[in-house]
Amino acid sequence: MPWLTTTRSGGTGSRHRGIARAAAPTTRAVIGEDAFRSDVLATAGLDDRKSSARYLARAQELMADAVGAERAFFSTCGSSLSVKAAMLAVAGGQGDLLVSRDAHKSVVAGLVFSGLQPQWIRPLYDSRLHLAHPPSPVQVARAWEEHPDAAGALIVSPTPYGTCADIKSIAEICHERGKPLIVDEAWGAHLPFHPSLPTWAMDAGADVCVVSVHKMGTGFEQGSVFHHQGRLVDPDQLSACADLLMTTSPNVLVYAALDGWRRQMVQHGRSQLGAALSLAEQVRTEVEALPGLHVLGEEFVGTEASHDLDPLHVVIDVSDLGTSGYAAADWLREHERIDMGLSDHRRVEATISLADDDKTAARLLSALSALTEAGDLPAAAEVDLPSAEELELEPAMLPRDAFFAAKETVAADDAVGRIAAEQMTPYPPGIPVIIPGERITAELLRYLRSGLAAGMELPDPADPSLRTIRVVARH
Numbered sequence: 225m226p227w228l229t230t231t232r233s234g235g236t237g238s239r240h241r242g243i244a245r246a247a248a249p250t251t252r253a254v255i256g257e258d259a260f261r262s263d264v265l266a267t268a269g270l271d272d273r274k275s276s277a278r279y280l281a282r283a284q285e286l287m288a289d290a291v292g293a294e295r296a297f298f299s300t301c302g303s304s305l306s307v308k309a310a311m312l313a314v315a316g317g318q319g320d321l322l323v324s325r326d327a328h329k330s331v332v333a334g335l336v337f338s339g340l341q342p343q344w345i346r347p348l349y350d351s352r353l354h355l356a357h358p359p360s361p362v363q364v365a366r367a368w369e370e371h372p373d374a375a376g377a378l379i380v381s382p383t384p385y386g387t388c389a390d391i392k393s394i395a396e397i398c399h400e401r402g403k404p405l406i407v408d409e410a411w412g413a414h415l416p417f418h419p420s421l422p423t424w425a426m427d428a429g430a431d432v433c434v435v436s437v438h439k440m441g442t443g444f445e446q447g448s449v450f451h452h453q454g455r456l457v458d459p460d461q462l463s464a465c466a467d468l469l470m471t472t473s474p475n476v477l478v479y480a481a482l483d484g485w486r487r488q489m490v491q492h493g494r495s496q497l498g499a500a501l502s503l504a505e506q507v508r509t510e511v512e513a514l515p516g517l518h519v520l521g522e523e524f525v526g527t528e529a530s531h532d533l534d535p536l537h538v539v540i541d542v543s544d545l546g547t548s549g550y551a552a553a554d555w556l557r558e559h560e561r562i563d564m565g566l567s568d569h570r571r572v573e574a575t576i577s578l579a580d581d582d583k584t585a586a587r588l589l590s591a592l593s594a595l596t597e598a599g600d601l602p603a604a605a606e607v608d609l610p611s612a613e614e615l616e617l618e619p620a621m622l623p624r625d626a627f628f629a630a631k632e633t634v635a636a637d638d639a640v641g642r643i644a645a646e647q648m649t650p651y652p653p654g655i656p657v658i659i660p661g662e663r664i665t666a667e668l669l670r671y672l673r674s675g676l677a678a679g680m681e682l683p684d685p686a687d688p689s690l691r692t693i694r695v696v697a698r699h
Contacts, residue, residue, distance in 0.1 A: 264476055283298070283479065287486045291417075292427065294452060294453040296449050296450070297452070299447075299470060300471065301446055301471060302330075302436065302447075303330065307408050307410075307434050309469055310378075310406045311334040312337075313458065314375050314376040314404055316338075316375070318340070319375050320375065321374055321376060321378060322343050323378045324347055324378065326347040326380055329649045332623060336628075339625075343370070343374055346612075349612035349615065353523060354609050355385065358383060358530055359389060361390055368403075376398070376404040376405065380408045380410075381425070382537075383411070386411070386535070387532075387533055388530055389530070391425050391531075392428040392429055395430055399429065403456065404431035404454070405429070407433040409424075409425045409435050410448075411440060413436060413439065413443075414489075414497060416489075417497055421536075431452065431456050431457050435449050436448050437481070437482055442484070442485050442578060442579075443481040443482050443485050444475075447478045500580065503582070504576040507576060510589050515596050517541070517544070519538060519540055537573060539571055540573065540592070545595070547601040547603065548602075549571045550567050552564075552572050566653055569604070569609070574588055605678035606678075608674040615668070617658065617663055620643045620663045621643055625661065629645060631695065632697045635691070636691060636692060636693050639669070640664055640666045640669065641665075644658050644660055644663075645695050646660060646686060647660055647685075648682060648690075650672070650682060651682070664695070672690055
C-alpha cells in the first residue's frame with residue numbers, strides 16, 4: 225500500500241507533519257498522528273499527472289486483474305458517486321434509463337443531477353413478506369418492450385437483504401438489444417472471491433458494476449470501486465464522468481484501504497470468506513433454534529422470488545416475539561450494545577464478515593437470546609403496509625424538474641394528489657418510497673406515517689415528522 229509509506233521530499237511531507245503537530249491534542253490522541261502524516265496529497269504531491277509514479281493507476285489495474293474486469297476505477301466518495309458516474313456515462317444528460325424501482329436514494333440523486341427520465345422496472349413484490357425481491361428477467365424484458373429507446377438498464381443486486389437477481393439472464397436480454405447493463409452491487413464487493421457466493425456481476429456479463437468495499441470488505445467508509453468491461457460503455461467517458469463528480473482532493477487513506485483489500489482477497493480471500501460462510505451457517509442454525517425468531521432463507525429464493533441469496537446476510541424475523549424489527553434493534557442497541565445492520569417492521573439483520581469469529585458470534589447469539597427473554601419489549605405498532613399496486617405512483621414530472629421547481633409547503637393531508645418536490649426514504653435500507661416528480665397518494669402517506677409511529681426513520685423530507693410536505697407549487 226504505497227500511500228501509507230511513500231512521501232515526496234519538500235513541502236508535502238513537511239506540511240502533513242506540521243498538521244499532525246498543530247492538530248488538537250485530544251484529536252491526535254483519538255485518531256493518532258500517523259493518520260495525519262499519511263493524509264498526503266494525491267494530485268501535485270504523490271501521484272500527479274506530470275511526475276506520476278502511477279501508484280493509483282497500478283492499484284486500479286491490479287484490482288481489475290484480481291476480479292476479472294477489464295478496468296477498475298477507485299472512488300473516495302462512496303458508491304453514491306460511482307453509480308451517478310455510471311448513469312451519466314451510459315445515458316448522458318438526457319433521455320431514458322431503465323431503473324429498478326428498488327434502487328438506492330443515490331440513484332434518485334443521479335436522476336436529479338442528470339435530468340434523465342427513469343422508466344421503472346418493478347421489482348418482484350412479496351406480499352407475504354412485505355419486501356421487494358430483485359426484478360426478474362421477464363420484468364426487464366417487458367420494460368425493454370415498453371421503452372426500446374432507453375439508453376441502458378440499472379438494477380440492484382444484492383439487495384440490502386442479500387437477495388440477488390439473475391444477472392446473467394438480464395445481461396443477455398440487454399445485450400440482445402445492444403444496450404448496457406449497470407449493476408449497483410454495493411453489497412457485493414466480496415462476491416468474486418469465493419465460489420459458494422452468488423455470481424458476481426462481471427462474471428454474469430454486466431457492463432458496469434459498482435461495489436462498496438466498506439460494506440462487506442475491509443475498506444474505509446466512502447471506499448468504492450466501479451468495474452467496467454466490454455464496448456457498450458466508453459471507459460474514457462466513464463472516467464471523465466467520475467472525475468466530473470468526485471473531489472479534487474481525494475483521501476489517499478481510502479485509496480490505500482481499497483488497494484489493501486484487493487491484496488488481502490487475492491492472498492487470503494477464499495479461506496477467510498470460507499470461514500465466514502461456515503460461521504454464518506452456524507449462526508443461522510443457532511438463531512433459528514431460539515424461541516420466537518426465524519431466519520429467512522428458502523423464502524427468499526424461488527420462481528417468484530430472488531434468484532440467489534448471500535448467506536452472510538442473516539435476516540431474522542422477530543414478529544413472533546410480538547414486537548417490530550425497529551423496536552428489537554433499539555432494544556439490542558440499548559441493552560446489549562449490539563448494532564444490527566438493518567431493521568424494518570418485522571425483521572432485523574446481522575451481517576457476518578471477515579471480522580467475525582466464534583467470540584463475536586457468541587456475543588450476537590447471547591444478545592438475541594436475551595431479546596427473546598426480555599419482558600419489556602414494546603408491542604409492535606401496526607404499519608399500514610401498501611400493496612404492490614399502491615407502491616406504483618404516477619410520474620408527473622422529471623425528477624430534476626420537480627426537485628428544482630418552485631415549491632410550497634403544505635399539510636400532509638393536503639399533499640394527496642400533489643407532485644412531490646422532495647423524496648421520502650425509509651432508512652435503512654435507503655430505498656425511496658416517493659421521489660420528486662411523483663404524485664403523492666393517500667395510501668403511501670398512511671404507510672409512511674404509520675411507519676414513523678412504529679419506529680421508522682425518514683431523514684430526507686424537510687419535515688422528518690411528515691406533518692408537512694414540500695410539493696411543486698401550482699401556477
